[in-house]
Amino acid sequence: MKQVYGVVGWKNSGKTGLMERLVTEITGRGYSVSTIKHxxxxxxxxxxxxxxxxxxxxxxxxxxxxxGARWALMHELRAQDEPSLSFLLEKLEPVDLILVEGYKRDTHRKVEAHRQETGNPLIAPHDDTIRAIASDVKVQSDRPVLHLDDTKAIADFILSDLGL
Incomplete structure (x- = not known):
């Protein structure tokens, strides 16, 4: 079974920056990581x-x-439905962890990125798949709340939650 963990949040919530920092942090610990971005x-x-x-x-x-440096496969959907996350996960080679940005409606475990300045409400209260919140401000939640810039703590949480 592939280990999958998501980063979700509203537009401009810090998802991409968090993903980038998590990849650097987790690969720096010796784990192999692939990513999917929706x-x-x-x-x-x-x-x-x-x-x-x-x-x-x-x-x-x-x-x-x-x-000699990389390869890329482009697949045209040509009026076919958008592929599911599970279909796309099967396209990836085995790694220790696949981090997914987006796909907030899917059922994998997730951390929610949240920035106060966006003015958006938290997604977590309505989504049991969100296991923790990474925010730039203190928020009330029944889930662990980590600081958005504390990449080490967020990586620790994700790896622990997955048993890695």
Whole structure:
């Protein structure tokens, strides 16, 4: 079974910065980590005019771009439904931990990133999959509340919660 933990929160809550710091902290402890990022909008990792973009625009279902440094597989949905998180998790190679940014409606364990300046309410009171809150202010909660900038404590919590 793959170990999966999520970071969720409203827009501008600090999710991406927290994800980046968690990857650095957890890999620094010797664990292998992969990530999945959910985008609510259309995105493109390809560049118009590049050969791989030309292949995709011509109608290729998948385009695999490879070099000596990395490879990337682009899969066009072409009116198919967005794939589920479980489907995407199966695409990843085995690692110690997969950190997921977004996918707040899925059932994996999560930490909620929260910034007071956004003015958004906490998601946690209505979501039992949120195991802790990482906030820049003290908040009332029945879950552990950690400071958003205390990456070590958040990483400790996640790894402990997963038994790693």
């Amino acid at each position: 985008a609510h909008h259309s995105f493109d990792v390809d560049q118009p005019g590049k050969d791989s973009h030309r292949h995709r625009v011509a109608g290729a279902q998948e385009v695999l771009l490879a070099s």
